[in-house]
Amino acid sequence: MAKRESTFLNMVLTLLIVTAVASFTLASVYNLTKEPILRAREETRQAAIRLVVPEFDELVMRRFMPPTGSDSLEFNLVYRGDELVGVAVSTYTGMGYSGRIRAMVGLDPEGRIIDVVHLEHAETPGLGDKIDKSRSDWSDQFRDFDPGARDLRVVSDGGEVDAITAATITSRAYCDALSRAYQTFIANKESIINREGK
């Protein structure tokens, strides 16, 4: 160890060379993986959209500000021919038990929920993670749910959604995310239905 003296010049030079080599290597790896990473993310997004809306042949992405909440929502309007067949909304909530929950909600042009799938969550394994379709069929109750006619809140809050046992906070948060998507849809319905805005 340390065949070289720890003189000031030696130390500065060593650190300079070490960091320069490291930066160069990282920059090359970053360039190599940039494309595949973007593609992987895009594939995940596309797969989620396909899960919650009917088959389509054209997708238009627009963003709208929700009435409540800090971030705009991503609306994926899907068309078959010239007809709007559904809207896949990437929505979120900050009310989760541990951190933000993101979900993809499929709405039909009237605002009824077609299907939902979670995108990202950090809820308790075994309890809150039942929002995950692969963990339980809890989220199936949102299929064909019409938030305009029924109350999109958990039963203990006076709504019509059965909460997950021992995970009411998570269920409430999920409802919040879904109703954020619905509220935003209603608030911007004119511009969404009208294809000119595209």
Add this chain to the structure above:
Amino acid sequence: MSQWKNFSKGFIRENPVFILLLGLCPALGVTSSAVNGLGMGLATTFVLVMSNIVVSLIKDLIPAKVRIPSFIVVIASFVTIVHLVMEAYVPALFEALGLFIPLIVVNCLVMGRAEAFASKKDTGSAIIDGLGMGLGFALALTVLGGVREVLGSGSLFGFPFIEGDGMLVFVLAPGAFIAMGYLIPLNNMLKKKTE
């Protein structure tokens, strides 16, 4: 010390998790299932072997006083490479481990092997040490994850063998400590037997 002993010490005799108690943050944090444990263990093994190689190669060129910062830069670079490559090519595993990958940088196991072993030995021994220690770490994480998955979720490597949930506490943080507490004496028994 023969190279075989050098390689095999990481599994039981000097197991990084059960004997040296190094790198407990990832060991307790990610091991909610056997697959997560194995993935984290293999990612750490890669970083450990690569950083051991580089550290043993540059050990004579680094002045003693700046060796720690230099080692950290080397380790951090490999961790970032693992991070990027994993996100690009195995997004499913990345989703499960993503949060913990950057923590490999501060895993005292990697730093410890660089400082205590690789910076004093030749490259060949350093590779074998990194491989042995890394696989020992992966084994420990897989066993810990397996125990927690069997008890907590009633499945192993994602294959369920009971209906419904197991004892959920084993999937949560306290379960990690409980399982760990029973595995350490178990490993000590094994260690006594092999001696």
